[in-house]
Amino acid sequence: MAHYELRKVTFAYPEQASLALSDVSLSIKPGEFIVICGPSGSGKSTLLRMLKREVSPGGRMSGAILLDQVPLQEWPARELAAHVGLVMQNPDNQLVVDTVEHELAFGMENFGIPRDAMRRRMAEMAGFFGLEPLLDRKTDELSGGQKQTVNLAAVLMLQPKVLLLDEPLAQLDPLAARELLGMIKRLNEEWGITVIMSEHRIDELLPLADRVVRMGHGRVLFEGDSRAFALEA
Numbered sequence: 316m317a318h319y320e321l322r323k324v325t326f327a328y329p330e331q332a333s334l335a336l337s338d339v340s341l342s343i344k345p346g347e348f349i350v351i352c353g354p355s356g357s358g359k360s361t362l363l364r365m366l367k368r369e370v371s372p373g374g375r376m377s378g379a380i381l382l383d384q385v386p387l388q389e390w391p392a393r394e395l396a397a398h399v400g401l402v403m404q405n406p407d408n409q410l411v412v413d414t415v416e417h418e419l420a421f422g423m424e425n426f427g428i429p430r431d432a433m434r435r436r437m438a439e440m441a442g443f444f445g446l447e448p449l450l451d452r453k454t455d456e457l458s459g460g461q462k463q464t465v466n467l468a469a470v471l472m473l474q475p476k477v478l479l480l481d482e483p484l485a486q487l488d489p490l491a492a493r494e495l496l497g498m499i500k501r502l503n504e505e506w507g508i509t510v511i512m513s514e515h516r517i518d519e520l521l522p523l524a525d526r527v528v529r530m531g532h533g534r535v536l537f538e539g540d541s542r543a544f545a546l547e548a
């Protein structure tokens with residue numbers, strides 16, 4: 316399914332003396348909802364990008380990352396791309412084509428998935444996310460919340476087992492953030508997708524998270540369930 320094992324992962328960006336990640340060990344079980352918190356610069360984005368093998372190739376890494384018992388570097392790129400989805404903070408950086416419909420189709424077209432399978436999947440996604448009325452709309456005319464919803468739906472078209480979310484709520488107003496969060500929780504509960512999400516507005520997330528990881532200066536400073544986190548904070 317989707318089990319991550321990180322063993323003493325240390326990472327430095329090219330030409331940076333300081334470590335972006337330092338001795339990070341974590342085990343993430345299939346179906347878990349994990350929230351990663353910590354101040355800006357603490358390594359949250361780097362950690363998420365490492366889980367999808369998307370950090371600067373010139374960086375220095377030590378330690379190991381295993382996904383389903385297989386070292387991450389041995390995963391074929393296509394399989395990894397389909398298995399692990401990534402949503403970033405700013406949807407504008409991820410929306411690539413003109414309309415909502417084309418955006419949803421984009422990933423599957425790249426993978427050469429047959430058209431009727433794509434149509435079925437698109438109907439399912441549009442239904443789940445309430446996007447049917449928006450399919451013909453241009454993505455650049457949507458609200459921030461709608462854009463992020465399209466972004467999430469587009470990532471899910473490929474049926475990933477793991478969803479990595481890098482502060483996906485940061486640019487949304489409170490109502491849009493709550494709606495998106497509700498959808499993320501449903502994906503986790505109803506579809507069993509493993510969710511690994513970074514966020515600094517941790518309070519709203521505590522009731523949803525199975526586990527909280529707090530980062531500081533590239534290290535894991537705390538790891539535990541939300542009850543233990545609330546006591547510690």
Ligand code: ADP
Pocket residue numbers: 355356360404482
């Ligand atoms: P966040 O806190 O959301 O990770 P940042 O403002 O730290 O965002 O980073 C924004 C972008 O700048 C990211 O793409 C990140 O990789 C890049 N970045 C951050 N710090 C540095 C740095 N010291 N040198 C080069 N690029 C950086």
Ligand code: ADP
Pocket residue numbers: 328329331334335353354355356357358359360361362371
């Ligand atoms: P966070 O997501 O918690 O804000 P990041 O993972 O973005 O933290 O950053 C961790 C550290 O790595 C910071 O010191 C940041 O400046 C540095 N960093 C991030 N991206 C880059 C990059 N592309 N090049 C160089 N340094 C970076």
